[in-house]
Amino acid sequence: MKEINWNKLGNYLKETQLLGSIQNTLYWDQNTMMPKEGASWRAEQLTYIAKKLHARNTSEEFSNLIDSANEELQTHNANDTKLNDKKRNIQLLYQEIDRQRKLDPKLVELLAKAKSEGYQNWQQAKLESNYQIFLPFFKNLIKLRIEEARQISDNLSPWETLAQPYEPEISKEWVFRIFNPLKEVIPFLLEKSNEKKSKNWDLNKESQNLLCNKLLDEFGRNCDLVTSAESPHPFSITLGPRDYRITTRIVKGEPLSSFLATAHEWGHSIYEQNLPSRSHQWFAWPLGQATSMAVHESQSLFWENRIVKSKSFAKGFFRYFLEQNVPFKDHLEFWRSINVFKAGFNRVEADELTYGLHILIRTELEIGLIEDGLDPRDLPFEWNKRYQDLLGIKPQNDREGCLQDVHWSEGAFGYFPSYLIGHIISAQITSKLEEELGPLDYLIEKKYYQRIIEWLKENVHQYGRSLNAMQLVKKVTEVDINPDFFINYLNKKIDDLI
Amino acid sequence: MKEINWNKLGNYLKETQLLGSIQNTLYWDQNTMMPKEGASWRAEQLTYIAKKLHARNTSEEFSNLIDSANEELQTHNANDTKLNDKKRNIQLLYQEIDRQRKLDPKLVELLAKAKSEGYQNWQQAKLESNYQIFLPFFKNLIKLRIEEARQISDNLSPWETLAQPYEPEISKEWVFRIFNPLKEVIPFLLEKSNEKKSKNWDLNKESQNLLCNKLLDEFGRNCDLVTSAESPHPFSITLGPRDYRITTRIVKGEPLSSFLATAHEWGHSIYEQNLPSRSHQWFAWPLGQATSMAVHESQSLFWENRIVKSKSFAKGFFRYFLEQNVPFKDHLEFWRSINVFKAGFNRVEADELTYGLHILIRTELEIGLIEDGLDPRDLPFEWNKRYQDLLGIKPQNDREGCLQDVHWSEGAFGYFPSYLIGHIISAQITSKLEEELGPLDYLIEKKYYQRIIEWLKENVHQYGRSLNAMQLVKKVTEVDINPDFFINYLNKKIDDLI
Numbered sequence: 001m002k003e004i005n006w007n008k009l010g011n012y013l014k015e016t017q018l019l020g021s022i023q024n025t026l027y028w029d030q031n032t033m034m035p036k037e038g039a040s041w042r043a044e045q046l047t048y049i050a051k052k053l054h055a056r057n058t059s060e061e062f063s064n065l066i067d068s069a070n071e072e073l074q075t076h077n078a079n080d081t082k083l084n085d086k087k088r089n090i091q092l093l094y095q096e097i098d099r100q101r102k103l104d105p106k107l108v109e110l111l112a113k114a115k116s117e118g119y120q121n122w123q124q125a126k127l128e129s130n131y132q133i134f135l136p137f138f139k140n141l142i143k144l145r146i147e148e149a150r151q152i153s154d155n156l157s158p159w160e161t162l163a164q165p166y167e168p169e170i171s172k173e174w175v176f177r178i179f180n181p182l183k184e185v186i187p188f189l190l191e192k193s194n195e196k197k198s199k200n201w202d203l204n205k206e207s208q209n210l211l212c213n214k215l216l217d218e219f220g221r222n223c224d225l226v227t228s229a230e231s232p233h234p235f236s237i238t239l240g241p242r243d244y245r246i247t248t249r250i251v252k253g254e255p256l257s258s259f260l261a262t263a264h265e266w267g268h269s270i271y272e273q274n275l276p277s278r279s280h281q282w283f284a285w286p287l288g289q290a291t292s293m294a295v296h297e298s299q300s301l302f303w304e305n306r307i308v309k310s311k312s313f314a315k316g317f318f319r320y321f322l323e324q325n326v327p328f329k330d331h332l333e334f335w336r337s338i339n340v341f342k343a344g345f346n347r348v349e350a351d352e353l354t355y356g357l358h359i360l361i362r363t364e365l366e367i368g369l370i371e372d373g374l375d376p377r378d379l380p381f382e383w384n385k386r387y388q389d390l391l392g393i394k395p396q397n398d399r400e401g402c403l404q405d406v407h408w409s410e411g412a413f414g415y416f417p418s419y420l421i422g423h424i425i426s427a428q429i430t431s432k433l434e435e436e437l438g439p440l441d442y443l444i445e446k447k448y449y450q451r452i453i454e455w456l457k458e459n460v461h462q463y464g465r466s467l468n469a470m471q472l473v474k475k476v477t478e479v480d481i482n483p484d485f486f487i488n489y490l491n492k493k494i495d496d497l498i
Numbered sequence: 499m500k501e502i503n504w505n506k507l508g509n510y511l512k513e514t515q516l517l518g519s520i521q522n523t524l525y526w527d528q529n530t531m532m533p534k535e536g537a538s539w540r541a542e543q544l545t546y547i548a549k550k551l552h553a554r555n556t557s558e559e560f561s562n563l564i565d566s567a568n569e570e571l572q573t574h575n576a577n578d579t580k581l582n583d584k585k586r587n588i589q590l591l592y593q594e595i596d597r598q599r600k601l602d603p604k605l606v607e608l609l610a611k612a613k614s615e616g617y618q619n620w621q622q623a624k625l626e627s628n629y630q631i632f633l634p635f636f637k638n639l640i641k642l643r644i645e646e647a648r649q650i651s652d653n654l655s656p657w658e659t660l661a662q663p664y665e666p667e668i669s670k671e672w673v674f675r676i677f678n679p680l681k682e683v684i685p686f687l688l689e690k691s692n693e694k695k696s697k698n699w700d701l702n703k704e705s706q707n708l709l710c711n712k713l714l715d716e717f718g719r720n721c722d723l724v725t726s727a728e729s730p731h732p733f734s735i736t737l738g739p740r741d742y743r744i745t746t747r748i749v750k751g752e753p754l755s756s757f758l759a760t761a762h763e764w765g766h767s768i769y770e771q772n773l774p775s776r777s778h779q780w781f782a783w784p785l786g787q788a789t790s791m792a793v794h795e796s797q798s799l800f801w802e803n804r805i806v807k808s809k810s811f812a813k814g815f816f817r818y819f820l821e822q823n824v825p826f827k828d829h830l831e832f833w834r835s836i837n838v839f840k841a842g843f844n845r846v847e848a849d850e851l852t853y854g855l856h857i858l859i860r861t862e863l864e865i866g867l868i869e870d871g872l873d874p875r876d877l878p879f880e881w882n883k884r885y886q887d888l889l890g891i892k893p894q895n896d897r898e899g900c901l902q903d904v905h906w907s908e909g910a911f912g913y914f915p916s917y918l919i920g921h922i923i924s925a926q927i928t929s930k931l932e933e934e935l936g937p938l939d940y941l942i943e944k945k946y947y948q949r950i951i952e953w954l955k956e957n958v959h960q961y962g963r964s965l966n967a968m969q970l971v972k973k974v975t976e977v978d979i980n981p982d983f984f985i986n987y988l989n990k991k992i993d994d995l996i
Contacts, residue, residue: 018546021539022520025527033530036722038741041519045738048516224534240543243536 002075005068006086010284012065016056017284023049024239031231032247054108058100066093082280085287088466092286099164102152111148114141115410122409129399131380134409139376141411142369149370159370163414166293167421168468172367175417178424179363181483182356185490187390189353193341193494199327203255207324212248212262214320215308219266219449226269234261236268236300241283244269254349255326256338260304267303268296270453274461281464292469293415297422298429299456305352305423306430307452311335311496312441339497343391345400352423353490354391359420361386362405366413425473427486429460432477500573503566504584507591508782510563514554515782521547523737529729530745552606556598564591580778583785586964590784597662600650609646612639613908620907627897629878632907637874639909640867647868657868661912664791665919666966670865673915676922677861679981680854683988685888687851691839691992697825701753705822710746710760712818713806717764717947724767732759734766734798739781742767752847753824754836758802765801766794768951772959779962790967791913795920796927797954803850803921804928805950809833809994810939837995841889843898850921851988852889857918859884860903864911923971925984927958930975 023046030042056062070090076083118137125134149158156164156171163170203211216228231247238244246265251257271290281287290296307313311332318331328334341351347358365382368374374382383402388394395401407415433455434440443452459476473481521544528540554560568588574581616635623632647656654662654669661668701709714726729745736742744763749755769788779785788794805811812833819832826832839849845856863880866872872880881900886892893899905913931953932938941950957974971979 015546018543022524022543022547025543026520026523028531029523029527033526033725033727033743034737035720035725035741038738041738041741045516045520045523048513049520227531227533229531239532240536240539243533243539245531 002072005065005072009065009069010279012056012062013284016053019049019053019056021239021243023053024237028237028239028245031233031235032229032245054100058097063097063101066090066097070094082278085466086280089280089285089287092465096286099152103148104151107144107147107151111144111411114144118409118411119406122403122406126399126403129397129403131398131403134403135376138379138408141408142376145411145413146370157371159367159414162370163417166415166418168292169470170414170417175363175421178481178483179356179360179417179420181487182420183360183390185487186353186356187392189490189494190341190343192498193353194498198340198342199337200253201255201327202253203324203326205250208250208255208258211259211320211324215259215262215317216266218317218447219270219303220453221266225273228262234265236265236272238269238272241277244273260308260338263308264300264304267300270303270456271296271299271461274453274457276462276464276466281466287464287466289465291463291465291467291472293418294421294425295460295469295472297419298425299460301352301422301426302430302456306426306440307444307449309335309338309352310441310444312444314338316445316447336497339493341494341497343393345387345393345395345404347405353494356420356423357390359416361390362416363420366408366416370413421469421481424481424483424486425469427489428473428477428479428481429456430489431485432459500570503563503570507563507567508777510554510560511782514551517547517551517554519737519741521551522735526735526737526743529731529733530727530743552598556595561595561599564588564595568592580776583964584778587778587783587785590963594784597650601646602649605642605645605649609642609909612642616907616909617904620901620904624897624901627895627901629896629901632901633874636877636906639906640874643909643911644868655869657865657912660868661915664913664916666790667968668912668915673861673919676979676981677854677858677915677918679985680918681858681888683985684851684854685890687988687992688839688841690996691851692996696838696840697835698751699753699825700751701822701824703748706748706753706756709757709818709822713757713760713815714764716815716945717768717801718951719764723771726760732763734763734770736767736770739775742771758806758836761806762798762802765798768801768954769794769797769959772951772955774960774962774964779964785962785964787963789961789963789965789970791916792919792923793958793967793970795917796923797958799850799920799924800928800954804924804938805942807833807836807850808939808942810942812836814943814945834995837991839992839995841891843885843891843893843902845903851992854918854921855888857914859888860914861918864906864914868911919967919979922979922981922984923967925987926971926975926977926979927954928987929983930957 026042026045026049030039030046034042073083073086073090076086080086114137118134118141121137122134125131145162146158149156149161153161160171212228216226221228225242226244226246228246228248230249232249234246234248236244236246246262246269248258248261248265275281275283275288275290277283277288314331314335318328318334321328321334326334328337339351341353343354343357344350347355347362350358361383364386365374365379368382369376369379379402380398384394387401405416407413430440433452437443437448437451437455443449460472463472463475467475470481524540524543524547528537528544532540571581571584571588574584578584612635616632616639619635620632623629643660644656647654647659651659658669710726714724719726723740724742724744726744726746728747730747732744732746734742734744744760744767746756746759746763773779773781773786773788775781775786809830812829816826816829816832819826824832826835837849839851841852841855842848845853845860848856859881862884863872863877866880867874867877877900878896882892885899903914905911928938931950935941935946935949935953941947958970961970961973965973968979
């Protein structure tokens with residue numbers, strides 16, 4: 001069985017991945033170590049690498065290598081156990097290069113400029129809480145991204161086309177089908193949940209770092225494989241096939257923020273750590289990569305909400321908090337304090353119940369902007385109206401309203417739904433996990449984290465991109481993605497809390 | 499005045515510098531943050547960048563760009579105030595590309611392999627304290643580097659040729675002329691210095707970090723420009739025109755190691771921070787770079803030895819040590835404890851008096867190996883003999899003997915002298931600084947660190963590579979480099995201590 005062209009393609013992909021991982025290293029350093037004044041040179045380094053990467057990912061040479069490897073694959077023995085995987089790799093590579101190569105280079109250039117201008121002016125607009133500063137750049141971004149969608153696809157709607165890189169094979173119809181029940185249920189549950197006042201307290205930096213480290217130790221973090229650090233916004237990133245990094249941040253007045261972020265980023269990282277790594281599936285090939293943003297988010301949300309915010313976790317871990325002199329009399333009081341459900345303006349700080357409403361609003365608005373003629377000028381009004389309707393609160397200004405998120409400022413439309421789909425997938429997969437391993441509360445009480453990780457690896461992580469999110473969830477749980485598991489979980493949790 | 503070709507060359511150099519600074523970022527991360535298991539992928543990233551850099555630095559395109567810029571320069575008006583600088587840039591670029599392009603590509607490949615094998619086997623040999631493991635690889639390295647020198651130069655001796663990249667325009671005759679007086683004087687001074695027993699004490703990591711930070715604050719470190727971290731071996735590195743990093747390390751049982759390393763690396767960094775930055779001298783051009791290893795070392799040694807090990811520094815800073823409960827009754831006792839002169843086997847841990855002897859031995863031996871037919875098999879014997887003769891002690895094994903340093907394992911011959919020339923230059927420049935600004939003890943007592951930095955910038959740093967080490971020292975002090983200033987300083991210090 002000849003693998004000459006296959007290996008040539010593999011070498012090309014490896015070199016691309018070397019460059020990609022260098023880009024990631026620069027990004028990591030920028031957010032964890034770089035002194036402020038290094039910013040402009042770092043931007044030049046990143047632009048340099050981005051150009052090289054773009055050239056590699058759209059080159060004639062790359063295209064020819066895929067063709068040759070594909071031809072070679074046709075001659076392979078059907079008994080090759082890897083044949084289907086290999087075909088899937090090729091299919092995904094075609095998908096990406098076709099997408100790239102359909103774009104007019106002129107448009108690519110205009111988009112890069114519009115994203116950078118959009119981001120800069122959004123920062124200023126947010127600072128001054130003045131949407132008008134951002135508006136002209138936002139209009140331009142929307143126009144260009146609609147044009148981009150037009151150039152790429154003739155069978156998906158523009159919003160669907162833009163959402164594909166985050167959530168492959170997503171459709172509007174499907175999103176609303178799984179989101180709409182939540183639009184009904186969440187406001188009802190919020191009322192039922194009996195809003196509690198949250199306590200005012202804090203922990204010093206040392207205590208927070210100590211607790212985060214204790215948490216990672218308990219989860220089985222291997223320091224030779226995973227580095228943790230602080231950054232302005234928490235993230236997880238992979239710098240090599242055996243090099244994982246996670247960050248957290250210390251927020252004044254939010255003593256649990258770093259702890260929850262650590263659990264969240266751990267979930268992202270453990271997914272990446274367990275991606276398949278055999279020759280045709282490793283790091284450099286599409287199959288060795290995460291399948292979608294929603295699946296990624298389902299893994300981080302699992303560790304943040306299902307593990308760390310559970311009653312049994314509070315029971316076992318509370319003693320470490322107590323050593324740091326937290327103002328709670330027992331683990332139950334502590335547990336309640338980290339499970340306060342309350343409508344707020346801020347998506348990032350939202351609890352797992354109200355979070356979905358923030359996403360629903362953004363999803364409806366961005367589809368409106370891209371497809372249904374919603375005038376960007378009307379965004380603040382439409383935003384505030386929906387917050388009033390769904391959450392019963394009205395932002396006082398655009399900074400805490402429609403200017404709060406970075407995504408649209410860089411033209412990222414179609415990203416937001418992944419967060420809520422992640423909640424939905426997390427609940428659905430967890431229900432299967434509990435069916436097979438026993439109740440989560442029991443597993444956590446026994447600190448069976450390695451069993452949980454093994455199960456997730458076996459059932460979720462090891463598939464990489466061989467299955468998309470819908471196929472993966474169907475394979476694991478035997479039913480299509482649907483919001484019932486999430487709704488049941490929320491119901492049960494609220495009953496437990498009141 | 500046309501600058502078309504000049505600017506093209508500048509753009510080429512800038513792109514090279516982007517790549518070079520990316521390489522530095524990978525190196526920085528490897529030593530400060532990377533988890534152990536990331537090592538093999540990181541090595542692949544670094545090899546990838548090194549190949550690209552080598553290709554850029556030896557390309558036909560680069561060579562042509564230098565030619566064109568040079569031709570354009572001939573047409574320039576003699577009134578261009580930058581003309582001499584520009585010519586010097588071109589001269590230095592020719593020097594480097596000629597050196598590279600004279601080498602047989604086959605030899606370059608063999609050398610890369612020999613360096614990597616040499617380093618690996620040296621590590622093993624050192625671990626087992628068994629020189630025989632390293633010997634065959636060392637022989638091969640020596641053979642190849644002699645061949646390299648032969649291909650590069652026909653008017654310098656082989657050792658001189660290999661030393662040029664570290665110390666431009668160095669000659670054997672000159673080195674021995676400035677080193678030999680030290681060979682006479684140091685053993686005499688060592689006897690006079692009245693060896694003291696050093697105290698056994700230690701400081702915890704937090705105290706050490708606190709003191710290092712306090713030190714950097716006192717020196718005026720700008721956190722927006724300079725990041726500090728820990729690494730296995732302390733170093734200073736520049737990642738961008740406004741991005742400087744330094745590291746230190748905590749060594750068990752050596753409570754001042756991190757503090758002195760911080761001062762040392764600060765000295766390196768402040769030199770880089772003050773390199774010239776006008777258009778034709780910035781970061782990407784030769785003139786924007788440090789002129790030699792010895793000058794670099796003179797700057798780090800200045801902060802480590804002349805500042806931090808001075809009596810007036812001890813007087814002013816001792817209170818911060820006292821807050822960390824150090825076992826000294828006053829600043830004088832503390833000062834004496836950091837100025838113990840004593841013969842030892844280890845170069846890195848040597849004091850400023852005996853350090854020179856370590857370098858003398860290595861310089862003689864490496865010239866012997868490269869030029870005078872010293873058989874590598876005899877190295878351990880020759881090494882130990884010289885330690886016995888000059889320092890009066892004999893290494894018990896090769897680990898603490900001829901296997902202690904990394905330099906030769908990677909074929910770096912001609913590097914060692916820079917350390918001692920650095921001591922010599924530091925003393926000579928400091929004497930001029932004192933002449934112009936007043937006694938160092940007074941400046942330190944007044945904490946006039948910014949005055950000192952300004953003086954160094956004005957008189958030393960701002961010249962970049964427009965002057966070589968010899969020219970620079972002559973310009974600053976009006977006399978040629980010579981060891982008298984260093985000998986005077988050592989004499990005075992020892993008198994002060996006894």
